[in-house]
Amino acid sequence: TTDQTSKLPLPPGSMGWPIIGESLNFISKPTAFYNDRRTKYGRVYKTHLLGQPTIRVIGAENVQKILTHEDELVTHRWPSSTRTIMGENGVIHSGGAEHNSRRIAIAKAFQHSALSTYVPEMQETVHNFIRTWCDKGRILGYPECRTLAFSITSKVLLGCDFTQSKDVEEALANFEDNLFSFPVNIPGSGLHKGIKARNFLLTKIDECISRHKSGSQSYPSALGLLLSQSPQGSLSQTELRNIALELLFAGHQTTASAACCLMMHLGKKTEVVDRIAEELYDRHLFQEANFNTQLNLDAISELRYLSQVVREVLRINPPVGGGFRKVLKTFDVDGMQVPKGWTVTYSIRDTHETTNFFQQRDKFDPDRWNAIQGDSQEVKYNYLPFGAGARGCLGKEFAKLILKILAIELVRNCSWRLLNASPEMKYLPVAYPTDNLPIEFSSAPRPLRPRALTL
Numbered sequence: 001t002t003d004q005t006s007k008l009p010l011p012p013g014s015m016g017w018p019i020i021g022e023s024l025n026f027i028s029k030p031t032a033f034y035n036d037r038r039t040k041y042g043r044v045y046k047t048h049l050l051g052q053p054t055i056r057v058i059g060a061e062n063v064q065k066i067l068t069h070e071d072e073l074v075t076h077r078w079p080s081s082t083r084t085i086m087g088e089n090g091v092i093h094s095g096g097a098e099h100n101s102r103r104i105a106i107a108k109a110f111q112h113s114a115l116s117t118y119v120p121e122m123q124e125t126v127h128n129f130i131r132t133w134c135d136k137g138r139i140l141g142y143p144e145c146r147t148l149a150f151s152i153t154s155k156v157l158l159g160c161d162f163t164q165s166k167d168v169e170e171a172l173a174n175f176e177d178n179l180f181s182f183p184v185n186i187p188g189s190g191l192h193k194g195i196k197a198r199n200f201l202l203t204k205i206d207e208c209i210s211r212h213k214s215g216s217q218s219y220p221s222a223l224g225l226l227l228s229q230s231p232q233g234s235l236s237q238t239e240l241r242n243i244a245l246e247l248l249f250a251g252h253q254t255t256a257s258a259a260c261c262l263m264m265h266l267g268k269k270t271e272v273v274d275r276i277a278e279e280l281y282d283r284h285l286f287q288e289a290n291f292n293t294q295l296n297l298d299a300i301s302e303l304r305y306l307s308q309v310v311r312e313v314l315r316i317n318p319p320v321g322g323g324f325r326k327v328l329k330t331f332d333v334d335g336m337q338v339p340k341g342w343t344v345t346y347s348i349r350d351t352h353e354t355t356n357f358f359q360q361r362d363k364f365d366p367d368r369w370n371a372i373q374g375d376s377q378e379v380k381y382n383y384l385p386f387g388a389g390a391r392g393c394l395g396k397e398f399a400k401l402i403l404k405i406l407a408i409e410l411v412r413n414c415s416w417r418l419l420n421a422s423p424e425m426k427y428l429p430v431a432y433p434t435d436n437l438p439i440e441f442s443s444a445p446r447p448l449r450p451r452a453l454t455l
């Protein structure tokens with residue numbers, strides 16, 4: 001229902017069928033669902049999804065209104081299937097002071113000093129994957145990036161190496177694939193499968209926690225760090241378990257999507273690969289004698305061009321399409337009402353794809369960031385791959401670090417060729433190429449261009 005006290009109209013759009021609304025179209029073809037409605041209705045429209053009357057909002061000013069009024073105009077509310085499968089004792093499905101204190105505790109596992117301890121394990125894992133890609137010769141980029149992200153996130157977030165545990169990888173896929181389901185828990189339903197996967201993953205997380213407690217963990221991890229802070233820290237065991245699961249969820253497909261898109265864009269633009277190689281050469285990270293120099297966080301942070309490349313990949317192909325909120329108080333966007341009690345979703349991808357803030361916005365051009373101050377207020381809501389504000393991504397530096405290490409190791413150790421340079425993209429649950437990105441790998445890196453060699 002609308003808010004009768006507001007004089008403003010509801011946005012255009014369709015509420016679909018009684019009860020199920022437009023959920024069937026959304027679940028069967030989510031990418032087309034969003035694209036069609038953006039074309040038909042523009043920046044703000046209404047729909048009915050997964051049991052909730054919903055308004056979708058596109059565009060920097062509109063998105064800013066949502067992200068800067070957390071706990072005042074809006075609060076957390078993902079669809080009920082997502083809440084059930086993910087659990088409500090973590091950070092993603094909590095609000096107010098509880099959300100804030102959990103965020104503060106988790107942030108400690110992603111501050112500079114913690115991140116620097118994760119680099120060796122990240123580097124070694126990436127390196128091993130690239131070796132197997134070269135051995136295989138031909139790979140499918142997206143599934144490989146999923147497995148790579150699974151391996152890194154399980155090792156570095158949980159401190160447990162599940163690389164060879166196909167049952168855990170499968171359970172995570174089931175968990176992720178059923179997060180958006182009808183809220184009906186009967187055998188065979190998506191929700192039922194998702195809950196089963198959740199319970200299995202929690203038993204594995206419990207094993208990781210026991211291993212940490214017995215001191216048999218050999219490398220630094222986010223969970224290890226969070227555990228070492230409790231019981232003095234602010235997180236209870238129930239919270240920690242759920243947060244570990246959330247980190248796995250939040251870090252896995254997102255990083256896989258970005259890693260795959262990174263390989264895709266570098267595969268399309270060999271001149272960008274050359275520029276990265278030159279930067280590595282200038283920083284003594286790319287010499288005949290030490291192709292595989294041990295990386296460290298400070299050296300990686302100094303690679304300015306590489307950071308622009310990663311930024312640009314996340315601009316053109318933001319892995320996450322947007323976020324869900326519950327409306328606490330009726331407010332307006334573009335002269336229309338967003339009524340109290342409804343769900344509002346803010347769009348990342350549609351905002352990136354429609355903003356006029358960037359010139360030639362469809363062009364992959366890392367140099368555009370030379371002239372733009374990345375953290376400026378101006379760019380903040382036109383470029384938001386990690387969301388922003390009180391619920392902005394906690395793992396963004398962690399994710400960017402993986403992407404940079406991947407780019408460095410790719411450029412130093414191999415060359416690769418896309419077998420289809422312009423694959424069709426899908427965008428849900430994350431951005432990915434529908435053909436899975438077939439790639440041919442060889443173990444000889446591209447030779448350095450003359451400019452670098454004559455330096």
Ligand code: HEM
Pocket residue numbers: 091092093103157246247250251252254255258318319320322323324384385386387388390391392393394395396398399400
């Ligand atoms: C390229 C990779 C990633 C992208 C694009 C991404 C994107 C996002 C976005 C858009 C949000 C905000 C969602 C909202 O507004 O509701 C978010 C939240 C979050 N992300 Fe990420 N993320 C990435 C990687 C990671 C990683 C690796 C981790 C963990 C290590 C992580 C942990 C989280 C957490 C815990 C939240 C919830 C914060 C809260 O609710 O307060 N993310 N992420």
